[in-house]
Structure formats: C-alpha cells, structure tokens
Amino acid sequence: MTAHRTQDVVATEAEAAELSMSPLIVTESVRRFLDEHDIGSGPLCIDPIGEGQSNATFRIRRHGADVVLRRGPRPPLPKSTHDMVREARVQAALAQCGFPVPTIRAVESSGSLLGVPFYLMDYLQGDVVTSELPERFAAHERRRELVERTVSTLSGLHSLDVTAGPLSTLGRPDGYLERQVRRFTQLWPQNTLRDLPLMERLSTWLADNRPPTQRHTVIHGDFRIGNLMFANEDHPRVQAVLDWEMATLGDPLADVGYLLATYASRGARPTVMELTTVTRGEGFPNRDEVIKLYSQQSDLNLEKLHWYEVLALWKAAIFCEAIYTRWLQGERPDDAEFSSHLKTGVPELFETAWERTHASPS
Structure with a gap:
C-alpha cells in the first residue's frame, strides 16, 4: 500500500482508534466495503488526488478495479454541507440524462466505516486544467477551444429539463x-x-x-475549468464534470457569475478565487469574451x-x-x-x- 501521513490513511480500525485526530481512510474498512460490492480484489493502492480545500478524494487501485473514493472532511461537519450521498444521487440523475459525469459504483451512507458517508466512482484518465496546460492544448486555437468547450458544457447543463424526471427532485428552485x-x-x-x-x-x-430569476435549471454551484476532466485527445473535450456537492435547482446565471469570478483574465486584478491561472495566458478569451460565448448559446438576458x-x-x-x-x-x-x-x-x-x-x- 502507498505510504501516507499518519493522520490521513491508516491500515486498521485499531490504529485509527489510537489517534487523537481521526484518519480520512481506514484501509481495512475500505477493503471490506469494496469486497462487499464486488469491486476488484486483493490489496489496495491508495493515493490522494486533487487540491480541494473541503472534501477529500482518493484514487484506489486493486486487481480489476480503479476507482475514486470521495468523502467529506473530518467531523464535526456544518449542517447541510459535505453531503456525499446527495452528491452521488445528483450525478446518477445527470448520467440518466446523458450529461458527462463519472459513473457511481457504490455509496456508503451510514458513516459507520470512515466516520462520514462516502461514495465510489470510476477513475477517469484525462486532465484537470488549473495552473498547467497540457502540451496538446498549447496552440492558441486549442486554448480558445478549451474555453469554448467549458462554456458549451455549462450551457448544456442549463438546457436540461428539470420539470420532470430524475432532475426534478434535486432542489427547491x-x-x-x-x-x-x-x-x-x-x-x-x-x-x-x-x-x-x-x-x-x-x-x-x-x-x-x-x-x-428568468428560468430554473440544474446549477452546479462550483462550475469552473478546474472542475472539468478533459479527455486525452488533441482537441479539448469535456469527458466529465466533477464536484457536485453544491448542485441544486435554481438560477443558471449563478453558475455563469461563479465561472467569471474564478476565471483568470488578462489585465484583471488577481484574487485567491482565480483557481485556473493558465487562462491569464495568451490565446485565452478574456472575461467579456466568455460572457459573449455564453450569450451565443443562451436566450437569457445577461444585463444583470x-x-x-x-x-x-x-x-x-x-x-x-x-x-x-x-x-x-x-x-x-x-x-x-x-x-x-x-x-x-x-x-x-x-x-x-x-x-x-x-x-x-x-
């Protein structure tokens, strides 16, 4: 098994009980859960992934399985936050509508194994773009395409029917x-x-x-380039949108405003919320161009x-x-x-x- 800091991953429940701060992963508990759901076999290789400031995400590999475990932070948790069971349900509903999300493999809803609920989803090969740009996207036309695919994915989310079917129960808009x-x-x-x-x-x-509010749609709540997984292809293609903790039904322009707030644009004052700094580079659309891209795919009034x-x-x-x-x-x-x-x-x-x-x- 891959080595980790003691407070994050331990081998046994007995070791976890001896720590003053509960670990994020107890290997024997996770292995038992995978066995119960017929997800691979044998010992586990566990590696943390992502740079989230809130929830914890781990890649878990074993013979016949390559999955991602996503869980909330250590208890106590603020009320109505870090709801991994709901996040998994949102993604399952979106998958039924053909929207690009990872496949959910199993959900542990009781919190008895790791102290908080968690879920497992398939691991996807691809790139999450934040501070570094994959070489295949280095050309200026690829950079623009990356942002165009980002915006078209967002407008596609906002076009899904929420009046009936699995998406209609995701929130009170x-x-x-x-x-x-x-x-x-x-x-x-x-x-x-x-x-x-x-x-x-x-x-x-x-x-x-x-x-x-002009229209009610599914809103992601944390929609930014750094929450998109781009496929390993020469042209940018979003193969999955990640991190659905904040998703609900509401005003779609809330997503657009958040995308702008996290988008690094040339000439704008940087903030700690500019989470995809590569878009300050040459060839990327500025924030006004991002707005124009969305307006071309939406009939919403963007005056406000x-x-x-x-x-x-x-x-x-x-x-x-x-x-x-x-x-x-x-x-x-x-x-x-x-x-x-x-x-x-x-x-x-x-x-x-x-x-x-x-x-x-x-």
Whole structure:
C-alpha cells in the first residue's frame, strides 16, 4: 500500500482508534466495503488526488478495479454541507440524462466505516486544467477551444429539463437567490473573528438589487475549468464534470457569475478565487469574451450578470473566511500556505466584489 501521513490513511480500525485526530481512510474498512460490492480484489493502492480545500478524494487501485473514493472532511461537519450521498444521487440523475459525469459504483451512507458517508466512482484518465496546460492544448486555437468547450458544457447543463424526471427532485428552485443571500449573511458571524464592514455593505446591496430569476435549471454551484476532466485527445473535450456537492435547482446565471469570478483574465486584478491561472495566458478569451460565448448559446438576458458575479465573490469570501478562522484556531495545521494568505485574500475578494457592483452591464 502507498505510504501516507499518519493522520490521513491508516491500515486498521485499531490504529485509527489510537489517534487523537481521526484518519480520512481506514484501509481495512475500505477493503471490506469494496469486497462487499464486488469491486476488484486483493490489496489496495491508495493515493490522494486533487487540491480541494473541503472534501477529500482518493484514487484506489486493486486487481480489476480503479476507482475514486470521495468523502467529506473530518467531523464535526456544518449542517447541510459535505453531503456525499446527495452528491452521488445528483450525478446518477445527470448520467440518466446523458450529461458527462463519472459513473457511481457504490455509496456508503451510514458513516459507520470512515466516520462520514462516502461514495465510489470510476477513475477517469484525462486532465484537470488549473495552473498547467497540457502540451496538446498549447496552440492558441486549442486554448480558445478549451474555453469554448467549458462554456458549451455549462450551457448544456442549463438546457436540461428539470420539470420532470430524475432532475426534478434535486432542489427547491423558487426563491433560490433570496435564500442564498440570507443564508450567507447569517453564516458570516459564525465564520469570522474580525470586523470587515464591506461584507455587510455587500449583503445589503445584493438584497436590494436582486434580479428576477428568468428560468430554473440544474446549477452546479462550483462550475469552473478546474472542475472539468478533459479527455486525452488533441482537441479539448469535456469527458466529465466533477464536484457536485453544491448542485441544486435554481438560477443558471449563478453558475455563469461563479465561472467569471474564478476565471483568470488578462489585465484583471488577481484574487485567491482565480483557481485556473493558465487562462491569464495568451490565446485565452478574456472575461467579456466568455460572457459573449455564453450569450451565443443562451436566450437569457445577461444585463444583470454583474450581480451574479458579485454574489459569487461575496460567497467565496465567506467560505474562505471560515477556512481562515479554522486555521487560526489550529484546526488546519497542514494548510498554512493557503490559509495564511486569506488574511488579506478575503478583504480583497470583498473589494473586488464591491468594484463589480459599479460595473456596467456586459
């Protein structure tokens, strides 16, 4: 078995019981679960994958199986977050509609094996693009195609029928935007140890300027280039969209605003939410071109799109403040590199969001 830090992966339940901090993986428990579901045979090779700041993801290989285990962070978990059972159900429903998602192999819903529920999905060979660009996409025309495929995948998600069938039960779309503003306003005092007045100003602006929702669709909630798996082909093709924890039914422009908030565009001030930095390079469309690409595939009015980008930046700041606070309280000892940057990174997100409140319609 691959070696890991002690607090992440241990071999036996007895070893786990001796630790002051519960491990993320107990090998004998996972092996037993795979055996019960006829997923391969023999010893396990376990490797962490991804750079998520929230949920944990591991690649697990054994004879006849190559799967990914996805689980929430160590307990205690905030209410209604890190729901791996629901995330698996969302992907299964999308698969029935022909949308590109990984195949779900099994779900452990009780939390009895690892302390939290988890699910297994097939491992996919391909590239997730963040800070490095695969050589086959180096040409400028391939770079533009990559963004075009990203936007067309998003518009395809927003075109799925949610009035009936498996997608109709994924959420309560009415009042989505209002609930988002109210919920995150309430989360702020629980997530912070400092006073940042711009947070309240943004909360008020969002409530006072909330646009009407034009249509209800499936929304991913974390749709960005870094959550797409591109196939090993010369031309960019999205073979799967990953990380569906935030998915629900609601206003599709919330996804577009989030994509813009995380998109690194030449000439724009960087933030800690620019999670795919390669798009600052030559040949990539800028944010205005991304908006145009989406508008060409959607009949939605984008005049108020800046409101949705403000929402995304504001929510991201509140999420990041929770990470920063946990780090200050010693709950994320191995995350100093990212968390320490949030001392200034969170205020900068609020400042960028406030600048966008004055943006002209794109």
